[in-house]
Structures are given as C-alpha cells and as structure tokens.
Amino acid sequence: MQFRRRRAEEPEINLIPFIDVLLVVLIFLMLSTTFSQLTQIQITLPTANTEKQNTTAETLTLTIQADGRYSLNQQALTATTVADIQAALQSAQAGPQTVLVIAADQNVRHQAVISAMEAARRSGLSRVTFAAQSSVAANSKAADKHSNPK
Structure with a gap:
C-alpha cells in the first residue's frame, strides 16, 4: 500500500x-511621554519710566494729507519731492536729537510715507516716530458721524 505524501505546509508568520x-x-x-517645551530665547527687555519724559528734544511734525500734500509744523510745503522735503527738514532741524513725528492720513499712498x-x-534725522489715533478717539468720531450726518 502506497500512501500519498502530504505536501509539507511551509510555516508562515501571522503578522496581524x-x-x-x-x-x-x-x-x-x-x-506616556512628556512633551518637552521648545527652548526659548532669554532676553531682558529695558524698562521704561513714563513719568520722566525727554523734554530737551525738539519735535518736528510732518503731516501728510490724503491727497499727498505735506506740511511741516502746520506750514504747508509747496513741493512734494524728496529733495524739497529734505531741505525743509534740514532748515527746521534743531539738532541731532530732533524727533520727527510723521502724521499720515490713513488713506495716503504708501509712497508718500x-x-x-x-x-x-537724508536729513540725518534718526529719531522718527509715527502718530496714531487711539482706538477710543476713533470710535467716538465714528459714533459722532453716524449720529450727526451732514
């Protein structure tokens, strides 16, 4: 009697x-891992005392209207080129500590600023700041416009 040989099954690993x-x-x-915080840059910021103000510096106010006209300390400038503005700033400049405040209309072109x-x-003014309207004042003006239309 001859028996049939069974085929040998190859063992396989069940991966599931x-x-x-x-x-x-x-x-x-x-x-279970603890999340590490990214390292932060350690800096020490300077403190400011609002009670003391630098009153020795001369302040120039350069106003830029919405249509691009300039005025320096409430005096209208006739020309609007960089060289003309530079000449006006140099003539009004009191010294190296002079502060220039640029008060530009919110609708003025960026090129004017x-x-x-x-x-x-070019005038050598290194202390330049921008005038801004406080949000409280802006909100009260908007409320006045809506309550008193002209």
Missing part, C-alpha cells in the same frame, strides 16, 4: 497580531 501589539505599544508610548522717511534719513 504582531502589528496589533505594536500599535498598542505605540499608543501607550505616545500617551516712504518719501518722508527717505527725506528724514
């Missing part, structure tokens, strides 16, 4: 339970 175990371990590790800044740089 192995993957399940690895995922559970991965979830456990993710939940850049021209004013370039004229200040």
